[in-house]
Amino acid sequence: MNAFDGMITGFQVALSWEGILFVLIGVIVGTLIGMMPGLGPISAIAIMIPITYGMDPAPALVMMAGVYYGAVFGGSTSSILLNAPGISGTVATAFDGYPMAQQGKAGKALAIAAIASFFGGTVSVIMLMLLAPALSSVAISFGPPAYFALMLMGLTAISSLSEGSTIKAMISAVAGVMVVTIGIDPQTGTQRFTFGNVNLFDGFDFLIIALGLFAIAEVCMLVLNRKNRSLSDDQKLGSLKVTRADLKEMSGPMTRQSFVGFILGVLPGAGATIASFISYIFEKRISKNPEEFGKGSIKGLAAPESSNNAATSGAFVPLLSLGIPGSGTTAVMLGAFLVLGVQPGPLLMTDRPEIFWGIIASMYLGNIFLLVLNLPLIPYLAKILSIPRPLLISLVIMFSLIGVYSISFNVFDLYMLLVFGALGFAMRVFSFPAPPFILAFILGGMMEQAFRQSMTISNGNLAIFVNSPLPLSLILIAFLSLVIPGLLKWRGRRRLAKM
Amino acid sequence: MKKTMLTTILAASALVFAGCNSEESTNGETGESGAFEPSQNIEMVAPAGAGGGWDTTAREVARVFGETGILEENMTVVNKEGGGGAIAWAYIHGQDDSPYNLFVSSPPLMFVPLNGQSEFGHEDFTPLANMIADYGAFAVSADSEWDDLNSLFDQMKEDPESVTVVGTSAPGSMDHMQFVRIAKAAGVDPTKIKYVSDQDGGALTSVLNGSVDVFSTGVGEVVEQVRAGNIKILGITAEERLEGEVLSDFPTAIEQGIDESFINWRGFFGPPNMDPAAVEFYEAKFQELSESEEFAEVRKKYGWNEMYMNSEEYEEFLNAEYEEIEILLEEIGLGN
Secondary structure, eight states, rough: OOHHHHHHHHHHTTTTTHHHHHHHHHHHHHHHHHHHHTTOOOHHHHHGGGTTSSSSSHHHHHHHHHHHHHHHHHHHHHHHHHSOOOOGHHHHHHHHHHHHHHHTOOHHHHHHHHHHHHHHHHHHHHHHHHHHHHHHHHHHOOOOOHHHHHHHHHHHHHHHHHOOOHHHHHHHHHHHHHHOOOEEEETOOOSSSSSTTTGGTTOOHHHHHHHIIIIIHHHHHHOOOGGOOOHHHHHHHHOOOOHHHHHHHHHHHHHHHHHHHHHHHSSTTTHHHHHHHHHHHHHHOOOOOOGGTTTTTTHHHHHHHHHHHHHHHHHHHOOOOOOOOSSSSHHHHHHHHHHHHOOOTHHHHHHHHHHHHHHHHHHHHHHHHHHHHHHHHHHHHHHHGOOHHHHHHHHHHHHHHHHHHHHSSOOHHHHHHHHHHHHHHHHHHOOOSSHHHHHHHHHHHHHHHHHHHHHHTTTTGGGGSSHHHHHHHHHHHHHHHHHHHHHHHHHHHHHHOOO | OOHHHHHHHHHHHHHHHHHHHHHHHHTTSSSSSSOBBBOOOEEEEEEEEETTTTHHHHHHHHHHHEEEEEEEOOEEEOOOOGGHHHHHHHOOOOTTOOEEEEEEEEEEHHHHHTOOOOOOGGGSEEEEEEEEEEEEEEEEETTTTSSSSSHHHEEEHGGGOOOOEEESSSSTTTHHOOOOHHHHTTTOOOGGGGEEOSSSSSSHHHHHHSSSSEEEGGGTTHHHHHHTTTEEEEESSSOOOOSSTTTGOOOTTGGGOOOOOOEEEEEEEOTTOOHHHHHHHHHHHHHHHHHHHHHHHHHHHHHHHEEEEEEEHHHHHHHHHHHHHHHHHTTTTTOO
């Protein structure tokens, strides 16, 4: 069956009344859960699994897929409005989304996020449809050395995430790498920096760090800067209108980052979080005005938003075509498949074409629903900002606590949230940037594991990173991305000097 | 003001406690005849997040218990994730003699404490019943030069550095130790086995693209890939061939002349000092569940094998397993 016949089968499933109904239920539930800080796609899917018991597999899985990308879609809301990322994939969204909201452009920021999400989601579904069978070979071409090189490439971006002092950015990144080593080391089973405390055995969940460094630290700043409460009500929402110029500005990042996001989503282990960071950095690197990033840039908002949604569809490639869950979320998704008696894998496309193509076809529909449902909601969502400040602050704290508690229902995590909140606040006060910390935390752990896996495989021979073309080329890109901006600057200065 | 609030809270909690006590004494959990009958909701802890093996087993068991009416009281599944199970175990250990807090477990209940990552192990809990058995499988890429376990192990004896094994669990835990156990029985030096752990979902990928050589995992994880012709199974750790399409093609280690097996058992436990009457009650209920048609269907759906053991049999089995694993871990230098 080729992709065309497949899509006809798929749309027959997706456009049946059952298909439409369950896509709709899925995306609504997904967005609502995703909007709450701390609750992301994993919780959303886990909550919905029992509901699918006894359902027909095709509509049930169409619904579960809707819950998944709906949650990613909705996750941007709290990042933009409250600087409290709901899921790890939307941390980068806050970098420019929150400043926009503070400048009184909350409505616009939400609209841009929705459009970019829709665009990323749709482009990646098209790619999923056309390339799923072929891409499964890309997904399996990455071994530990290539992952190490990919993470290294991501880490070189720290220099572009820093505002002001590069040394402070580096210190922040080193701290991030240090924190990620806490817990049981996967390669030896040794405890590192746990002080024998069971609660530290698994290390810190990403969400604790993200909500601590961003949401709690932000709350502290809000309390401290009492003077900035001068936004009037209509200023807070601002115009919803996304002008033609805005669209033009975001079209470049959206198109590029939809592809980047999709490819990174395909790689097991990379996923929406890493995709959104790399996309953000990518756009900042190639931008003519990189100084606008972090201060409410439209490009800086559109890039991670199209990328994280594209990565979500990308993650379906290894799941559907190989049966390999590339992330915690897709692992739970795999569980949802198994509950319904469907085994994803290389044979799914031939054994159960109505499910394979039905899910893909339903994603077109789901993305349209998401856009249509979300745009009219924006004015109401943005009202959150007109809540009196003391109340808003309490709400952010409450949602952060709920979000962290729902990770594993462990009170210890709440104390850690406060610890990282205090750290984040101190970092703000002494102007150490938080993004390098978070990036190093995300990439550092995987990089270390990939490095040590490679070393075990090669019996300690470093040549494993340059012996095959894939890791070699990634390392070269990493090297060039460090060197080229410096060279350009140097040339520019010389030219200026000549004039 | 503060003081009054504190007093109120104290008073309220005293009331709650008093309520609990009176309920326990009036409902008489252990009746005159000595039989136990639950009088409240039963909590079933899955010591992991949603979606995994423990969680699935706990949820299916709770569901079938309710649907068949074998258990009249409601059984609620609670996820307590963290420390590879250690957090949930510490929680259950604190329940002392409660007959209403059960948990599901499998070999990690031995591996995790033996690796020094949990204060509590199987001997600290009351085994109720074992329900199912699963087995390990050793997979290699379809174009691998090895066709059976012996050709793989021969190469490992000659040049142990040339073979890398990957699994999803930590060193010293299940995927690692099931391989070590079979390899050692075949004469491979267990201290020279190269094992890497990939907990980010890349283990199968690494075998398919040739980064590593052997994937040590559960039988259920490999069926689809074998059907698709991507990998082949050199051997499984069951004692006899399994039943079912594809599954029955997998050769056991024993039939290849390696006299060793490994069972990934899965069963249920209660707090340390559970009343013998309660143990008897649950034992009988789990047996009834295991023999029910509805649970047979669940086993079929997930490819699990029936392996019921009552509390006493279970305890003996666990002690024997524990001893063997302890020796093996010490031998490879991971023992505590």
